[in-house]
Amino acid sequence: MTREEILTELKSVFAPYTSNKEMLESINDQTDLxxxxxxxxxxxxxxxxxxxxxxxIEIDYDSADKMINVGSxxxxxxxxxxxx
Amino acid sequence: xTISTGNDxxxxxxxxxxxxxxxxxxxxxxxxxxxxxxxxxxxxxxxLEHFVWLAWSVKESVYKFLKRHQHDLIFSPSKIIVAHVTPxxxxxxxxxxxxxxxxxxxxxxxxxxxxxxxxxxTILSPDYIFSVVDNHSGFSKVHWGIxxxxxxxxxxxxxxxxxxxxxxxxxxxxxxxxxxxxSLTGLPVLFKNxxxxxxxxxxxxxDHYVAYSFVWA
Numbered sequence: 012m013t014r015e016e017i018l019t020e021l022k023s024v025f026a027p028y029t030s031n032k033e034m035l036e037s038i039n040d041q042t043d044l045x046x047x048x049x050x051x052x053x054x055x056x057x058x059x060x061x062x063x064x065x066x067x068i069e070i071d072y073d074s075a076d077k078m079i080n081v082g083s084x085x086x087x088x089x090x091x092x093x094x095x
Numbered sequence: 096x097t098i099s100t101g102n103d104x105x106x107x108x109x110x111x112x113x114x115x116x117x118x119x120x121x122x123x124x125x126x127x128x129x130x131x132x133x134x135x136x137x138x139x140x141x142x143l144e145h146f147v148w149l150a151w152s153v154k155e156s157v158y159k160f161l162k163r164h165q166h167d168l169i170f171s172p173s174k175i176i177v178a179h180v181t182p183x184x185x186x187x188x189x190x191x192x193x194x195x196x197x198x199x200x201x202x203x204x205x206x207x208x209x210x211x212x213x214x215x216x217t218i219l220s221p222d223y224i225f226s227v228v229d230n231h232s233g234f235s236k237v238h239w240g241i242x243x244x245x246x247x248x249x250x251x252x253x254x255x256x257x258x259x260x261x262x263x264x265x266x267x268x269x270x271x272x273x274x275x276x277x278s279l280t281g282l283p284v285l286f287k288n289x290x291x292x293x294x295x296x297x298x299x300x301x302d303h304y305v306a307y308s309f310v311w312a
Contacts, residue, residue, distance in 0.1 A: 053301055
């Protein structure tokens with residue numbers, strides 16, 4: 012999968028946890044999950060679990076810690092897909 | 096001694112109980128060693144989902160405490176270790192603000208992060224789990240407050256928690272003017288009569304609840 016394809020799919024992963032739909036439509040690598048999308052930190056685990064299920068991957072502690080913006084989420088998912 | 100504060104609130108109506116009880120979910124928040132703390136004594140007073148979110152709220156509070164002085168710190172639940180959880184002698188009342196904690200109605204929690212020890216007090220009500228962290232066990236200088244609000248929108252939460260803490264400061268110092276601004280790293284900074292203070296303030300919000308803590312003698 013390309014980074015653009017993952018970015019597009021991530022919008023549906025983030026959607027249940029943000030009310031900022033306008034920002035969601037225009038996310039890019041720099042978009043911060045908490046600061047920009049206003050996702051509550053308590054939902055970050057939901058996003059990791061949802062990403063694991065969507066891509067059939069396992070996201071370990073260290074990788075999960077990196078998932079603070081859209082670009083780092085794509086990095087982690089891409090890496091896990093490549094090593095699947 | 097580092098002067099800081101950190102708090103967190105989890106609205107229990109907003110958590111997914113079934114999901115929280117699944118090992119693939121809670122294992123992202125608590126390690127196997129922390130899971131072993133959930134023994135028969137805790138099981139008797141605390142559902143697993145509450146234990147998991149109690150641990151989360153303590154870890155998030157430790158992170159906020161540290162973030163004030165370590166601006167590049169990344170929140171890493173697996174690296175903040177909950178070491179001890181002691182249930183209160185009695186159920187928490189519906190107390191929504193205080194200075195320090197009644198020794199009998201809050202959970203006492205100890206946590207560590209790279210060798211540093213932290214103390215937490217956690218109130219578990221039917222509606223929320225609220226934790227405050229300090230680096231000593233007295234909590235006598237820790238002011239805290241909780242409020243239920245009518246909206247769960249981020250901008251309303253932000254406005255409500257600021258108004259809540261500013262109301263408290265106006266009570267404490269009626270002659271002075273206060274305002275809250277956000278630091279470059281996103282932390283709340285208290286200004287008194289136009290001058291930045293050294294009073295550490297921490298905000299938390301989840302769903303329809305907002306909370307604050309600050310340290311002032």
